[in-house]
Amino acid sequence: xxxxxxxxxxxxxxxxxxxxxxxxxxxxxxxxxxxxxxxxxxxxxxxxxxxxxxxxxxxxxxxxxxxxxxxxxxxxxxxxxxxxxxxxxxxxxxxxxxxxxxxxxxxxxxxxxxxxxxxxxxxxxxxxxxxxxxxxxxxxxxxxxxxxxxxxxxxxxxxxxxxxxxxxxxxxxxxxxxxxxxxxxxxxxxxxxxxxxxxxxxxxxxxxxxxxxxxxxxxxxxxxxxxxxxxxxxxxxxxxxxxxxxxxxxxxxxxxxxxxxxxxxxxxxxxxxxxxxxxxxxxxxxxxxxxxxxxxxxxxxxxxxxxxxxxxxxxxxxxxxxxxxxxxxxxxxxxxxxxxxxxxxxxxxxxxxxxxxxxxxxxxxxxxxxxxxxxxxxxxxxxxxxxxxxxxxxxxxxxxxxxxxxxxxxxxxxxxxxxxxxxxxxxxxxxxxxxxxxxxxxxxxxxxxxxxxxxxxxxxxxxxxxxxxxxxxxxxxxxxxxxxxxxxxxxxxxxxxxxxxxxxxxxxxxxxxxxxxxxxxxxxxxxxxxxxxxxxxxxxxxxxxxxxxxxxxxxxxxxxxxxxxxxxxxxxxxxxxxxxxxxxxxxxxxxxxxxxxxxxxxxxxxxxxxxxxxxxxxxxxxxxxxxxxxxxxxxxxxxxxxxx
Amino acid sequence: xxxxxxxxxxxxxxxxxxxxxxxxxxxxxxxxxxxxxxxxxxxxxxxxxxxxxxxxxxxxxxxxxxxxxxxxxxxxxxxxxxxxxxxxxxxxxxxxxxxxxxxxxxxxxxxxxxxxxxxxxxxxxxxxxxxxxxxxxxxxxxxxxxxxxxxxxxxxxxxxxxxxxxxxxxxxxxxxxxxxxxxxxxxxxxxxxxxxxxxxxxxxxxxxxxxxxxxxxxxxxxxxxxxxxxxxxxxxxxxxxxxxxxxxxxxxxxxxxxxxx
Numbered sequence: 067x068x069x070x071x072x073x074x075x076x077x078x079x080x081x082x083x084x085x086x087x088x089x090x091x092x093x094x095x096x097x098x099x100x101x102x103x104x105x106x107x108x109x110x111x112x113x114x115x116x117x118x119x120x121x122x123x124x125x126x127x128x129x130x131x132x133x134x135x136x137x138x139x140x141x142x143x144x145x146x147x148x149x150x151x152x153x154x155x156x157x158x159x160x161x162x163x164x165x166x167x168x169x170x171x172x173x174x175x176x177x178x179x180x181x182x183x184x185x186x187x188x189x190x191x192x193x194x195x196x197x198x199x200x201x202x203x204x205x206x207x208x209x210x211x212x213x214x215x216x217x218x219x220x221x222x223x224x225x226x227x228x229x230x231x232x233x234x235x236x237x238x239x240x241x242x243x244x245x246x247x248x249x250x251x252x253x254x255x256x257x258x259x260x261x262x263x264x265x266x267x268x269x270x271x272x273x274x275x276x277x278x279x280x281x282x283x284x285x286x287x288x289x290x291x292x293x294x295x296x297x298x299x300x301x302x303x304x305x306x307x308x309x310x311x312x313x314x315x316x317x318x319x320x321x322x323x324x325x326x327x328x329x330x331x332x333x334x335x336x337x338x339x340x341x342x343x344x345x346x347x348x349x350x351x352x353x354x355x356x357x358x359x360x361x362x363x364x365x366x367x368x369x370x371x372x373x374x375x376x377x378x379x380x381x382x383x384x385x386x387x388x389x390x391x392x393x394x395x396x397x398x399x400x401x402x403x404x405x406x407x408x409x410x411x412x413x414x415x416x417x418x419x420x421x422x423x424x425x426x427x428x429x430x431x432x433x434x435x436x437x438x439x440x441x442x443x444x445x446x447x448x449x450x451x452x453x454x455x456x457x458x459x460x461x462x463x464x465x466x467x468x469x470x471x472x473x474x475x476x477x478x479x480x481x482x483x484x485x486x487x488x489x490x491x492x493x494x495x496x497x498x499x500x501x502x503x504x505x506x507x508x509x510x511x512x513x514x515x516x517x518x519x520x521x522x523x524x525x526x527x528x529x530x531x532x533x534x535x536x537x538x539x540x541x542x543x544x545x546x547x548x549x550x551x552x553x554x555x556x557x558x559x560x561x562x563x564x565x566x567x568x569x570x571x572x573x574x575x576x577x578x579x580x581x582x583x584x585x586x587x588x589x590x591x592x593x594x595x596x597x598x599x600x601x602x603x604x605x606x607x608x609x610x611x612x613x614x615x616x617x618x619x620x621x622x623x624x625x626x627x628x629x630x631x632x633x634x635x636x637x638x639x640x641x642x643x644x645x646x647x648x649x650x651x652x653x654x655x656x657x658x659x660x661x662x663x664x665x666x667x668x669x670x671x672x673x674x675x676x677x678x679x680x681x682x683x684x685x686x687x688x689x690x691x692x693x694x695x696x697x698x699x700x701x702x703x704x705x706x707x708x709x710x
Numbered sequence: 711x712x713x714x715x716x717x718x719x720x721x722x723x724x725x726x727x728x729x730x731x732x733x734x735x736x737x738x739x740x741x742x743x744x745x746x747x748x749x750x751x752x753x754x755x756x757x758x759x760x761x762x763x764x765x766x767x768x769x770x771x772x773x774x775x776x777x778x779x780x781x782x783x784x785x786x787x788x789x790x791x792x793x794x795x796x797x798x799x800x801x802x803x804x805x806x807x808x809x810x811x812x813x814x815x816x817x818x819x820x821x822x823x824x825x826x827x828x829x830x831x832x833x834x835x836x837x838x839x840x841x842x843x844x845x846x847x848x849x850x851x852x853x854x855x856x857x858x859x860x861x862x863x864x865x866x867x868x869x870x871x872x873x874x875x876x877x878x879x880x881x882x883x884x885x886x887x888x889x890x891x892x893x894x895x896x897x898x899x900x901x902x903x904x905x906x907x908x909x910x911x912x913x914x915x916x917x918x919x920x921x922x923x924x925x926x927x928x929x930x931x932x933x934x935x936x937x938x939x940x941x942x943x944x945x946x947x948x949x950x951x952x953x954x955x956x957x958x959x960x961x962x963x964x965x966x967x968x969x970x971x
Contacts, residue, residue, distance in 0.1 A: 113854075116854070117853075117854040120853040120854055131777065131785070132775065132785070132836065132837055132838065133784075133837065133838065133840065133841050133881065134841070135783075135784065135841075135881055136777055136778075136783045136784060136785050137783075138777070138778060138783070140778065140782055140783050140784075141778045141780050141782050141783065150860070150861075152861060188855070188857075190860040191857045191858065191859055191860045192852075192854060192855070192857050193860075194857070194860040194863075194910070195850065195852045195857035195858070195910055196849070196850050196852060196910070197849075197850045197873075197904065197905050197908050197910045197911050199870050199871075199873040199874035199877050199904065199908065200860075200870070201870070201874075202864075202865055202866075202867045202870040202871075203867065204866075204867050205864060206864025206865050206866055206867065206870075207861045207864055208860055208861055224874055224877075225874065227782065227878060230782055230878070230880075231874070231877060234877065237844070238844065238848055238849035238850070239849060239852075239854070241841065241844045241845040241848060241849055242845070242849045242851060244841075244845050245845040245846065251841075253838060253841075276830050276831075305777040305778040305779070305780075305783060306776060306777055306778075306779060307777050339748075339750045340748055340750060340751070342748060342751050342755050342758070342759060343755070344752070344754065344755050344758055344779060345779045347779075347780050348780075452800075453780065453781060453805065456781075456798075456801060456805045456807065457752075457805070457807070459750070459807070459809060522854045522855075523854070523855075526854065568766070570762055570765045570766060572758070572762060573762070614765060614766065614768075615765075616765060616768055616769065616770050616771075617770050621731075621732065621831070622732070622773055622830055622831040622834065624771065624773055625761075625765055625771055
């Protein structure tokens with residue numbers, strides 16, 4: 067029996083309002099009797115911690131960074147969507163809802179997405195009130211731009227650093243609560259397990275990354291806002307520390323993991339330059355508003371270009387193939403990310419790629435510069451152009467950027483119900499850490515929206531419903547479950563330290579990333595997935611017998627931190643492969659080569675796969691159990707996505 | 711892949727790296743050789759190469775802070791050849807590429823040096839003093855919900871842009887590390903300016919500046935003597951003008967203080 071997703075009854079537009087009325091409330095005097103742990107201080111975590119503390123709960127906030135402001139939300143560039151319709155161009159809550167469901171290739175829950183669209187308008191108000199300096203027009207009102215998968219301009223932005231400004235806003239709200247004593251902040255603390263007491267989440271076990279101390283923390287509820295797992299691929303646009311450990315530990319304690327194979331490959335990243343590459347850098351999707359994507363029309367021209375016989379400037383207009391504009395005239399360069407990425411891969415596979423590796427396409431601003439001038443382009447995208455120049459040593463004002471798709475975001479994550487509660491009562495998951503809103507593909511500028519929606523406007527209501535039904539008695543770490551969880555964590559850390567083999571954590575991580583990118587990346591097929599599963603199992607055995615670490619666990623030991631995260635990636639990677647193998651259809655970011663239309667587009671199978679695949683852990687080295695949550699579409703008609 | 715360096719050949723380098731076991735022990739410089747470094751590598755990727763090497767040999771890798779490697783999280787903080795974030799202006803350590811160096815170079819790598827930033831280990835320092843300064847007042851006191859419509863208060867574009875420029879501070883601490891007094895004035899001024907410029911921040915502008923400056927002093931940062939090395943070395947170009955705004959805000963607040971205590 068699948069756990070209840072708790073979607074409220076009634077018409078779509080009324081569900082959230084009704085639900086807010088029906089949830090139980092904790093009276094103001096009782097709120098101070100409840101403790102809530104929030105793990106992660108990115109947009110979803112900082113906003114939740116601040117908002118819960120403002121309500122009166124005692125919050126403990128944890129981050130493995132030296133400061134909450136370092137969370138990877140800070141690196142989001144392009145913007146945040148909101149159905150404000152300030153541009154009078156036909157936007158509405160319903161349109162944002164519809165675009166998000168369609169963009170997600172009909173694999174998200176209607177009720178969650180509608181709520182997201184509803185609260186999106188409040189987010190902008192909240193951020194402006196905090197002093198977030200969004201871009202403005204000369205009249206003093208807020209500016210907007212358009213993003214992939216939408217035909218309206220609903221994206222609010224702060225040059226190319228919107229995530230930074232939003233996170234600093236949430237961080238300031240969090241800091242204010244720290245000053246008031248309502249939030250106790252634990253920096254450089256990594257969560258290594260969740261503690262479950264009588265079936266309910268009652269705390270976490272952490273490791274202090276400076277001293278190595280293992281600590282127990284108790285609370286009435288735990289919120290995980292620990293981000294996505296894109297780093298399973300080793301190379302991704304994620305920050306180096308981004309990892310799945312908190313979510314994966316929760317999974318192994320009973321939280322279902324949903325749609326792990328839904329990963330997003332972002333079309334506009336700076337291509338790989340060598341084996342030493344440690345991460346990939348995103349060039350914001352907003353660039354596709356003014357940049358035109360192209361490759362040489364013929365393989366021969368591309369070959370001559372790669373060999374250095376001709377320069378890009380020498381290629382005449384008629385020998386350029388603006389393939390997105392050609393194939394998708396309605397959306398052009400602004401097709402959703404999965405479509406743009408697959409098309410880039412396709413032209414490179416045809417031998418028409420550029421750059422010395424041939425694994426790149428051009429993103430060209432020559433027309434925009436001709437039309438509006440270099441100053442205009444620089445005002446809009448200056449920091450992105452600078453970053454590109456620093457990394458590549460090339461000047462993008464003079465020659466087109468080279469871009470290639472890279473892993474960017476994970477739509478899958480911990481399964482949550484409408485209240486954002488996982489299958490462990492009292493354990494919540496917000497932001498990228500959960501699976502709920504983006505289906506099989508996330509639209510640009512929607513991650514910031516979701517993180518802040520969850521933290522500012524959803525969890526403060528829904529967690530109250532749970533706490534109101536929990537006695538306001540103090541919670542302590544006295545229960546034996548804490549001791550057991552701590553002992554497990556210690557044993558695991560000591561196991562890692564004692565293998566004494568020959569290969570480094572990064573070495574294993576790179577090997578894993580290679581398998582995942584090759585067989586579970588932009589295109590997947592059954593045979594490749596079977597092969598990858600065996601490869602990962604082998605790699606995991608090698609990891610546990612040949613890992614090399616030095617130093618001790620009772621000090622700052624960055625290689626040990628890394629090893630623990632890689633160990634979890636090695637398990638999660640296999641589940642992603644199982645999930646991709648199980649899903650015999652193509653949808654959004656999940657492209658199974660066996661399931662494509664004649665034109666090569668993703669071919670869904672709504673009859674058999676319109677469900678959320680929620681995986682249940684049952685024990686080490688045992689196949690996980692697949693639970694299916696049927697997706698009911700009552701307000702949108704399922705159609706083949708078309709951006710032509 | 712062509713970089714800007716015409717001699718894009720692999721390099722061999724000598725590194726002089728600060729090693730320190732923890733906060734309570736004495737540290738010192740240790741020499742290392744790294745070979746076959748590609749000019750297209752980032753500085754941190756070069757350190758990754760060193761660390762992989764050390765680990766394989768059974769030696770302890772060099773601890774350093776880093777995360778996004780895109781120049782925005784503010785984690786990375788290396789003092790390279792006597793300059794915060796190294797020789798390239800307007801660049802964080804993670805965005806510094808090896809094409810800025812030459813084969814045979816000796817590179818000295820140290821942590822930020824400031825009493826308010828104690829060393830955790832090797833090149834990693836504790837910058838929580840910055841968090842405590844923000845906690846002292848670097849915010850607008852609004853709770854979640856009940857805020858007016860975002861377009862209710864128009865803000866002139868020029869003002870919004872200036873506030874944004876100040877708000878782009880990444881909190882890395884290069885300003886402190888570059889200042890002979892280890893002053894945190896540029897960091898504090900960036901937040902004070904941002905919020906003083908915006909109408910949303912006006913209500914608390916006096917208490918904010920007073921409390922933030924008081925916390926800055928309490929943390930043990932030095933005084934500002936208007937040398938300007940902070941702004942010169944800031945990787946994101948926070949302007950010295952912000953310090954002028956901070957001084958103005960501080961004096962105005964002191965002269966007409968709301969702080970009745």
